Amino acid sequence: MKKIILATIGILATATPAFAGSGNQSTATGTATATIVAPIVLTHPASASLNFGRFTTGTGGSVTVTAAGVGSVGSDVTFVPGSTNSADQFTVAGDASRSFSITTTGGNVTSGATNLAFTTSASASSASLSTTGTASFTVGGTLTVTGTAPAGAYTGSYTATVTYN
Structure with a gap:
């Protein structure tokens, strides 16, 4: 019995205590980044406008101006001599190459x-800013003309919107 007790004490004295090992926890430092881009x-230049030109209505029809500024008429609408058409113009500034x-x-x-009433059509549905952060586009449209529209100067507006992709 004495030998068993001495053997047990010997084993206990040489045994490694069960402490928490180094594999139970580890810490590292992460990184964070942020990029703020130019809005x-x-x-819209004050001198620019979508100009449908000068025309007679007849029984009605349409006037179309392409985004390149070329005008045409449909049905019984006729341009008068000296009429000029123009597409509208816009400039965009922001984050380069976006x-x-x-x-x-x-x-x-x-x-x-x-x-x-008129509809509009931009020269493109998407584009990219240059390496200096600039771009431009034009807008054409189609005006619906009623045969009962009285002579006079007509003005109006529409909205153009650009959004980063």
């Missing part, structure tokens, strides 16, 4: 109580 800014999308709405031109 996208759309500008792509963006372009959307435009339709609108109405009004003279007195008469409204004529």
Whole structure:
């Protein structure tokens, strides 16, 4: 019995205590980054406009101006001599080389109580800013002309929007 007790004491004295090992926890440092880009800014020059030109209505029809500024008429609408058409123009500034999308709405031109509706079409649905962070685009449209629209100067507006992709 004495030998068993001495053997047990010997084993206990040489045994390694069961402490928490180094594999139970580990710590490392992570990194964080952030990039702030220049806001996208759309500008419309005061001298630019979508100009449908000068025309007679006849029984009605349409006037179309392409995004390149070329005008044409449909149905019984006729341009008068000396009429000029132009596409509207916009400039964009923002984060260099970033792509963006372009959307435009339709609108109405009004003279007195008469409204004529038009749709618009941008020269592209998307584009990219240059390496200096600039771009431009044009907008054309189609005006629906009623045969009952009275003579006069018509004005209106529409919205163009650019959004980073």
